[in-house]
Structure formats: C-alpha cells, structure tokens
Amino acid sequence: MALKVAVQMDHINSIRIGGDTTFALCLEAQKRGHSLYHYTPDRLSMRDGVVSARVEELTVRDIEGDHYTLGEPLSRDLSEMDVVLLRQDPPFDMNYITTTHILERIHPKTLVVNDPAWVRNSPEKIFVTEFPDLMPETLITKDSQEIAAFRKEFGDIILKPLYGNGGAGVFHLADGDRNLTSLLEMFGQMFREPFIAQRYLKDVRAGDKRIILIDGEPVGAINRVPSETDARSNMHVGGRAEKTELTEREREICTRIGPSLRERGFILVGIDVIGDYMTEINVTSPTGIREVKRFGGADIAALFWDAVEAKRR
Template identity: 65%
Template sequence: MALKVAFQMDPIELIDINGDSTFALLLEAQSRGHDVFYYTPPNLSLKDGRLIAFGHSLTVEDKPGDHYRLAHPHTVDLADFDVVQLRQDPPFDMAYITTTHLLERLQPGTLVVNDPASVRNAPEKVFVLDFLDLMPPTLVTRSPDEIRAFRAEHKDIVVKPLYGNGGAAIFRIAEGDTNLNSLIELLGQTFREPIMVQRYLPSVRAGDKRIILVDGEVAGAINRVPAADETRSNLHVGGTAKKTTLTPREEEICARLAPELKKRGLIFTGIDVIGDYLTEINVTSPTGIRQVKEFGGNDIAAMIWDVVEKKVAAR
C-alpha cells in the first residue's frame, strides 16, 4: 500500500545518517514505495484554515556525504497526506509546541506520528513523573533551598534542565562540591523553567540503556556506556553503544508503560533506564533505530511502518 507521507524534520543536509532514526524511517518509507515529501518546521503555515507546507519531493540513499536528493519544490496541503512524521529534534520550546497545535488540526484524516497532542503533553522529563515509583529520588524546582536540601539528603546528585535534550547542561554534583550554588545560579539565569534534580546512580558507569517501544511493545535496546571522563552516556558526547538484552526489571518497566503509550498514540518511543530506574520517556524524536539493527537486533524502522500502515488502513 503506497502512502503519501510528509516528514517534518530538521534540515536533511545536517543529519548524521549513521545514527539518525529519521533517516532510517526515510529509507524504509522509500523501500515500500511511499511518496515522500520533506519540509522543515519554519515552512509550516496555517492559511485560511488549511495547514500547508513548502518543501520538496525527497529521495534518499544510504551513502554518507551524498544521502539525499531534493526535487520539485512546491507547497502542499498536508490534509492530502496519509501520514505526517513529526521528527524534528528538540528543544521542546514554544516553537515546537506550536507545531503540535497546528498538526493536531490534521486529525483524524491524517495520521501524525507521534500524536501531536500527546507529544505536547508528554515532554521527556515531565511525562516520566507519572511513574515516580519507577524512578530514582527526583526533585523538580526553582528553589535553591530545595536543591541544597536534596543534596544534603542524597549526597551525590545530577542536575539538569527540565526541557533539555541530548545530554546538554547535565551536571553531577557530589557531596562537598562547592560549585552547587554557582550552578543553581547559572541554570536559574539560563532557563525560565524549573530544574530537575535526581539522586546520582553509580550504575550509570555500566551503561544507560535505551529501550525502544513500538506501539507499546518492546522492539529493541542498546546500552550506552559513558566515557571514563564523562557522566553523560549520550553517543554524540562520547558514549559507546553496546549490544544488550533486557533484565526482568526492565521488562517490568516496559509492561507498566505499554498501556499508557498505546492509549496516547505514541507509536515510536524510547525510554532510558539506568540500573533499576526509569529516567526518561522520549517521545519527541527518539533515536536508536540504526544502532539496534547494527548489533543484529530488529529492523525497527520496518516495525514502525508496519504499525503505521495498519493504522492508516483502519481509518
């Protein structure tokens, strides 16, 4: 079944195709014969009640440095499409939130993946707070006194912006570290939102596991091991991807999340688990597809498109 598919994403010339999940989805869409249209968020407009986008027909090739071809620049009515893939990376700011409000107007005629209302209501570090019993001790606040008291209680903490992404501005502050007050001041001046503070988990040295779920079902996982001189395990800051399997605790976490993910229309989700604890639920632009396949795991892009095609056919 050939579909008309639009990808709302970051500039395609800037992506790293070796690890980019959006590129994997593009390759799979093309292999299935879907008609792919590409545009970037600034080219999305609402005109007289019609949601339109200026962009290009797109073909892709798994060839670094020569991975895409753009053709036929034109403006389309997104209501004419079967599927829109919402795939731009955070920051999860008002610009991002506005695109979810606009894309929500396409429903129910056009399937948006992930559901834009659910993306808007499920920021990575906020949605996860619905499952506090699965998380390490966590504080969300702008109060310096609360942060200092939290460190006094837990000794070793991690401080991060509530709407950050990609490991940016994440700091470990151990007991006795005299930088805490300066860091609170810096984050308070830089971000208007509250700060997230969590107890540091020493088990992160063994890895921060990314588990990918497709329509609530486990599709694959990779373990991301931080470099010796890093707290963060993100691959783009030096973390190393390792083959992995799920522990019984991780299977329990996934089973807890599955009904809520399905109910919210979150088809493609990546969760992060350190040791026995859930730390994030990624719904805006999850990554990890190519790494899972590289280590002999499932073809998750194919699994996602199987679900998308089934949902379109059922409309």
Template identity: 55%
Template structure:
C-alpha cells in the same frame, strides 16, 4: 499500500547519516514504495482550516562513500496540503521543546483527524520527556523538580551526590554532577535560573550509570529492542551524541515490568515510536517521545528491523482510519 509521507525534521544536510533514526525511517519508507516529502517546522502555514508546508519531494540513499553528502536528492518544492494530500506526517525535528515546537504540535493537531501524525501531536505536547516520566515516579530514582537553591541543597544533603539537568534538555546536554560537598551548586543554579524560566530536574546520582544507560525502544506499546549506552572516558553521560558507545544488551525483569506498564498507555496516546531510558536495570529516567533515537544501533547489534516495525504500525493505523 503506498503512502504519501511528509517528514518534518531538521535540514537533511546537517544530519549524521550513519546513526540517524529519521534517515533510517526514510530509507525504510522509500523501500516500501512510500512517497517522501521533507519540510521544516518553520515552513508550516495555516489559513481557513487548511494546513500546508512548502515541502520538497525527496529521495534518499546511503552515502556513496563514508562522509559523502550525497544521501538525498530534492525535487522542486511544492505547497503540500498536509490534511488532504498526506497520509502520514512524521514529526521528527530535534528538541529543544520550545514555543516553536509547541506551536507545531498545535498546528498539526488540527489535521490529526484526517492525517496520521507520528507521534500524536497533542500527546507529544502533553508528555515532554522529563515531565511525563513523573507519572511513573515509583520506577524513578529520587527526584526533585525545582528552581530553589535551598531545596536543591536539602536534596543534596539527603542523597550525597546529585545530578542537575534542564527539564527540557536533550541529547545529554547541560547535565552536571554535584559532589557531596556542594561546591559550585549555587553558581550552577545561578546559571540554570538565568538560562531557563522553568524548574530544573535534580536527581540522586546513580553510580550504576558507569555500567551504562539502556535505551529501550517501544513501537506502538511493544518492546522492539534495546541497546546499552556506555559513558565515554571522563564522562557520566552515556548519550551517543556526546561520545557514548553502544553495546548489545538484554532486558532485566524490572525493565520488562516497566515496559509492560508503560506500553498500553503509550499506545492509547498514539505514541508509536518511543524510547525510554533505564539505568542500572531498574531506574527509569526519561520517556522520549519528541524525536527518539536508537533504531540504527539496535539493528546493528540485534538485526532487528525496528524501522520496519514502525512502518508496520503506521500502515496499520492508516488503514484503520
């Protein structure tokens, strides 16, 4: 089965080719004979029920040498009708999960009855990482969602040490640990409340984060693989984008329980490629559905072809439509 695939993502010249999950998906798709097009979310257009994008036909290849930027080649741009000319759209631009992102989900939802969108745009819109996870609070560390300094202080008093982070943040950005004495908590909330209109996430600090933050990838509801991400020196954040490192890992019984419970709901919602984050083998902190990562590192440690598993799922769903 040869598919026409439109990839909605960030500029290709700005990605980190060595670890980028979207690039790995593109390489895998091309190896299967699928035809690739690249466009950015701001290239979307709608009129009279038709959704199209100014898209570039693209071929991809591993860089010729480390650091070289010859990993892609664009053809002349075309006006690609995403409803009639594409078999699948990969919605893979990085957050922030802002109005631009949300608008793209609304537009892509209008073709979802004709073209497979991965992940399903309505489900992505309704399942932001740190909000969807609240449906599974029994697996989460103690958590508070608030804009109130008073509530945050009470939560700190109850739990001793806390972590404060943006509700719609990504990539480990703007995550702060606050010690028991609460120094700078009020200044931190001033900054957060001035920067973001939505509430913020406050969680009890988990010392086990020093042992790693596990990224588990699920494909169409099934576990595809996992890596353990270790914080860099002087850090509590283990995200690879902020200096964390990865190591081989296995799932605990608790993690398998979490995946068994999440899996059917992810599949039902059309969330084909999902990455969940678990600390200490038991504490679920995020369900990443917008632009999850980790498949390159999993393949490096386990030899598991996660990109191939994702394309198997996509091809299966396209054939069933």
C-alpha cells in the same frame, strides 16, 4: 498500499545518517514504495484553518555524503498527506509546541506520528513522573533551597534543564562539590523554566540503556556507556553504544508503561533506564534504531511502518 508521507525534521543536510533514526524511517518508507516529502518546521503554515507546508519531494540513499535528493519546493495542503512524521529534534520550546498545535488540526485524518497533542502534553522528563515507583528520587523546581535540601538528603545528584536534550546541560554534583550555588545561578540566567534534580545512580558507569517501544511493546535496546571523563552516556557527547538484552526488571517497566503509551497514540518511543530505574520517556524524536539493527537486533524501521500501515488501512 503506497502512502504520501511528509517528514517534518531538521534539514536533511544536517544529519549524520549512520545513527539517525529519521533517516532509517525514510529509507524503509522508500523501500515500501511510499512517497516522501521533506520540510523543516519553519516551512509549516496555517492560513484560515488550512495547514500547509512548503515541501520538497525526497529521495534517500544510504551513502554518506550523498544521502538525499530534494525536488523543487511546492506548497502542499498537509491534510492531503496520509502520514506526517513529527521528527524535529528538541529543544522542546514554544517553537516546537506551536508546531504541535498546528499539526493537531489535521490529525487523525492525516496520521501524525507521534500524536501531536500528546507529544505536547508529555514532556519526557515530566511524563516519566507518572510512574514514581519506576524512577529514581526526582525533584522539579527552581527553588534553590529545595534543591540544596534534596542534595543534602542524597549527596550525589544530577542537575539538568527540564527541556534539554542530547545530554546538554547535564551536571553530576558529587557529595561535597562546592559548585551548586554558582551552577544554580547560571541555570537561572539560562533557563526560565524549573530545573530537574535526580538522585545520582552509580549504575550509570555500566551504561544507560535506551529501549525502543513500538505501539507500547519493547522491540530492541542498546546500552550507552559513558566515557571515563564524563557523567553523560549520550552518544552525542561521546557515549559508546554496545549490544545488550532486556532484563526482567526492564521488561516489567515496559509492561507497566505500555498501556499509557498506546492510549496516547505513541507509536515510536524510546525510554532510558539506568540500573533498575527509568529516567526518561522520549516521545519527541527518539533515536537508537540504527544502532539496534547494527548489533544484530530487530529491524525497528520495518516494525514502525508495519504499525503505521496497519493504522492507515
């Protein structure tokens, strides 16, 4: 069953194909005979209730530096597509949120993955708070006195923007560090939203595990180890990926959250786990599937399209 698949993403000329999940999904879709159409969020439109995008037919190749060919731009009614992949990277700002409002108009007749309404209502650093017993102590606020009291209670803390991504703006404040006040002043100038403070987990030195779930079931994982000079393990900022297996505790976490993911129509999700604690549930454009396969794990792109095709039958 050949599908017409539109991919809303950052421009394909900007991606690093070796670790890009969207690219892996496109490769597998093409392998299955699906037609691919590429567009960036700024080419999404809605006129008189009709949702369209200026799309380009897309052909992909797993060749660094020569990984795609685009056809001529053409305006297409997205309700004529079978599937739209919502895959642009955060920040999760009003621009991002607006695209979810527009795409919600065509879902589920056109299957939008992940469900745009639930993506909008499930920011990754807030959604995780629905499972307080699975996560480290966490405070979301812009109140500097509350953050100072939280820091006094736990000593070492992590401070980060609520809607950041890729490790940007993440700070480890060790017990006794005198930079909290100036850091809060800087955050206040940079961000209108509240901040998030979490108890620092020393287990992060052994790695921050990314676990991928398809339709609420764990299908693979990688461990991301921070460099000696950084508190962050994100691969965007120098974290090193390594092969790993799921622990009993991690399987327990996946079992707990699986029903909620399925209820929200989240086909592809990545959760972050440090030690025994889940820190984020990523539903916007989770990454890591190429690394899982590279280390001998499951072909998650194939599992993804199995799930999507089952919903289109």
